[in-house]
Amino acid sequence: MFFHRFLFNSPTHLFLLLILTTSSTNSADSSDKNSPSGPEINITKRISFPDFSPNNPRTINQDISLLGSAAISTENGCVHIPETNLQYSAGRAIFSSPIRMLDPNTRTPASFTTTFSFQFKNPSNTSGYTSGGLSFIIVPDEFTVGRAGPWLGMLNDACEDEYKEVAVEFDTRMNPEFGDPNDNHVGVNLGSIVSAAAVDASGFGVHLNDGSVHRAWITYDGPRKFLEIYLGPDGTVPPTRAIYSGNLDLSPYLNEYMFIGFSGSTGHNHTQVHSICSWNFTSVSKAFLRVPSSESCETKITLDSYKVVPSKTPSSFYIFVAVVVLLLVIMVNLYFNGKRKERNDSDEIAVVPKGKQRLSPPNRARKFSLAEISSATRGFGELQILGSDARSVTYKGTLLYGCNVVVKRFSSKFFSSRASDRRILIKEIKAIGKIRHPNIVSMRGWCFDRQETIVVYDFVPNGSLDKWLFGFGVLPWTRRFKVVKDVAEALSYLHSKDLAHKNVKTSSVFLDISFRALLGDFGFLLSSMESTRFESLVSQKVDVFEFGVLVLEVVSGRGRRSEPGELDLLDLAWAMHESEEKAKLVDRRMGPVVNPDQAIRVLEIGLMCTLNDNKGRPSMEEVVEYLNLERPIPDLPQSRPVSLFPYSSTTGLCSGYSCTPFK
Structure with a gap:
């Protein structure tokens, strides 16, 4: 156990481990190649x-x-x-x-x-x-x-x-x-x-x-x-x-x-x-x-599946060099560990305790070291960048055991000097890390290292939904309907755990190899300036509202934003409802295979989600029941409500109908 912890304590040790592993593997492989096969036996x-x-x-x-x-x-x-x-x-x-x-x-x-x-x-x-x-x-x-x-x-x-x-x-x-x-x-x-x-x-x-x-x-x-x-x-x-x-x-x-x-x-x-x-x-x-060699006795016959120690021993010169290198590595490790301890002692916030950590199963979120994240992303290289915004940069990474991941690295300038802000963020990230649901992108872990705040997610191979809706190809209706149901199931599960997603949009929905939809890219609290507004305005109610807009995007194949002088998607959908022309909003690129009655029903569910909170906006649990035909859909109002948006636009927190904190 000590040897394992020692080797993985720094990149230098990792390099040494790779050298030792490579040399031992090569020796074993060469021995295997030189070992002739003997009689066949059965292992029962x-x-x-x-x-x-x-x-x-x-x-x-x-x-x-x-x-x-x-x-x-x-x-x-x-x-x-x-x-x-x-x-x-x-x-x-x-x-x-x-x-x-x-x-x-x-x-x-x-x-x-x-x-x-x-x-x-x-x-x-x-x-x-x-x-x-x-x-x-x-x-x-x-x-x-x-x-x-x-x-x-x-x-x-x-x-x-x-x-x-x-x-x-x-x-x-x-x-x-x-x-x-x-x-x-x-x-x-x-x-x-x-x-x-x-x-x-x-x-x-x-x-x-x-x-x-x-x-x-x-x-x-x-x-x-x-x-x-x-x-x-x-x-x-x-x-x-x-x-x-x-x-x-x-x-x-x-x-x-x-x-x-x-x-x-x-x-x-x-x-x-x-x-x-x-x-x-x-x-x-x-x-x-x-088959035993001439230098061994018959009692030393071993199964072919086991490795044989190389017969050729290294010279004393190579042993001397290996010992010198090992001593140098130990001295360098002790030096940098001392420096790291001094820096940690001077920090105002001890984000993660230094106590002995329990090993967790691989399907549980865990703490990553900064060295692991850096190695996975090739030193946060530019070629690994998947996207960025004002608050974070997202990278593609590959862990040591071969799994592809998505690494979201938050910018430190959005943290205030107060320790409570970062503690709140860490608590929220760890709460999301415990979530496991087939329609939610699993959080692989996190890294809280001095001023670094990093979240590691599973990599979803088919990318985000927006690229399929507004980019290459045309998603058929059956898959679009499945996406709507998958996202609804994910939000319903989150809300049942007293959590909220806080960033529901098409770029936060990902499609796996079987085109199952997974909700990811959670919204997180990033500064104390936003904390009060975040808690009071961005909640499960806004998740439902934003889900309604996402449904309109999926059915229509249009983005929520419009060109200057044109109606936004939500305005257009309500206008079509008032004139009883909702069928015109269904994406024509899907062709005749679309189920028009089902598409209009889903469209009405989306509009219902954008109603005022006290005027009929359903919970996500009710939305799932509507989509599964487990309860009838209430009648929509004939015309658009006067005060449609959940919060006043005069606060400057919401632009148009979008109240999602991250855009």
């Missing part, structure tokens, strides 16, 4: 959980890791995900030791067979509705909890683009955006929530959410790359007909060693308890023994 691993009761020796020895909302029930000896009626939660039950799933030399996946019994129960207060599902998963780590909601706890928020994952899902909710055939299906997922293959379980007489105990049999032949899945009642032999069988190459989604287990999740409005009551697993992987 067996796991057996007849139940998960406290009396089971494997349970006592903590051979199963419970993450998130997963827990073992003392009543029936089953793993429950979630344990109780928890809304929007995710959990995993993972076997604690890694399993060899791939031969790295031949890239041949391991063969495995697993069978488990499971049951879905619906709490009595859900009236038969379910949300979520259960998956058998093969993942690269044993400490990460995936996303809640329809993501089944499979995807990893820490490094989604590079996250290797194989799963067999048993899903009781239909999500058309994921290609689900219905709300009772089995799917095979390879590094994505979108199933590579999905089968309707109803055609095999299986209803996953009927409350009965089911049993699944999954068999994979690694050399043949052939997968079979059987599903039937518990206590019986496997059915004669597989629910799925086909050729499937898992090798691109496997590391040599992986962790196996189960993941599950629930949604917002309705919940479901997933139980795993028994589990057996057997895997067989191929490996090669090494």
Whole structure:
């Protein structure tokens, strides 16, 4: 632990680590190349959980890791995900030791067979509705909890683009955006929530959410790359007909060693308890023994997957040079640490305590050092800049383990000399950092180093919504409608946590590789001069107002600002409503595939969000219900209200209808 902390304490140490790692890797690689392959052997691993009761020796020895909302029930000896009626939660039950799933030399996946019994129960207060599902998963780590909601706890928020994952899902909710055939299906997922293959379980007489105990049999032949899945009642032999069988190459989604287990999740409005009551697993992987050299004895035969110490030892001269360099690095480190301590002692504000920090899972926001941020952004290089405004500069960065991030560096000149301003900002950033929602860009962490205030977000590959609405291409109506619903879900979730976004606009909405909308680029308090106005004027009510304007932009394909002499978008929308010509506002570039009734309905919801707070402006929770057809939309007033804007324009805080603090 000391060596790890020492090496990462400065860029000089990082450089030394890279040198040591490179040299050791090269030596090992050269040894591997010179090592001939011997006879082939099988490595077998067996796991057996007849139940998960406290009396089971494997349970006592903590051979199963419970993450998130997963827990073992003392009543029936089953793993429950979630344990109780928890809304929007995710959990995993993972076997604690890694399993060899791939031969790295031949890239041949391991063969495995697993069978488990499971049951879905619906709490009595859900009236038969379910949300979520259960998956058998093969993942690269044993400490990460995936996303809640329809993501089944499979995807990893820490490094989604590079996250290797194989799963067999048993899903009781239909999500058309994921290609689900219905709300009772089995799917095979390879590094994505979108199933590579999905089968309707109803055609095999299986209803996953009927409350009965089911049993699944999954068999994979690694050399043949052939997968079979059987599903039937518990206590019986496997059915004669597989629910799925086909050729499937898992090798691109496997590391040599992986962790196996189960993941599950629930949604917002309705919940479901997933139980795993028994589990057996057997895997067989191929490996090669090494042929011993003439200088060694037969007892020193090792598996090819292990590294061999280089036989050639360095000369005494190189050892001397390495020792001298190491001593110099230690002396330089002690010198700069002393200087840093003197500067920290002279600071008026101790922003982050120097106490020992607990390591946090990779899907939790954490503190970054300034050296890490600088390395990720190539020293805040100009080529890394994505955008800038008067208050901050945004960079694209790449962390050491390969994940792309967005780094927002705030300008120090917008902080006042009072310590309370920065403490308020830090508190707000950390509160947002705890938020995890499928439609909110995850905050990876922050850096508070002397006068530096930096926020690190996940990088979303498809960029911001404004570039798709007003730039290249034309978004079809189905995707636009999905964007509106995604943003509404995100704001509703934020408001339920007593938080506000404070910067709702098309450039703050991002589209991932599946064109799912994620709300990001939060607004933050930046000076005491604005604090009173910020707290009193920019709040959840303004989020709703700005969401309404965003809806108009999405439906019309026009920006909120207009050319001189023309009506702004909000003025134009109300004028179209008064003349009963709202259909003319729908973006004609979408062509005939647009659903006009649905588009006009969404347009009316957007106008409703711009009503005065005391004249019918809904909450975001109500907006979600309107969009999901769960409640009728109230009638809009025939004409535009006299005092439309939520705050007086005479204060100078709002220009036109836009009251967002950052433009």
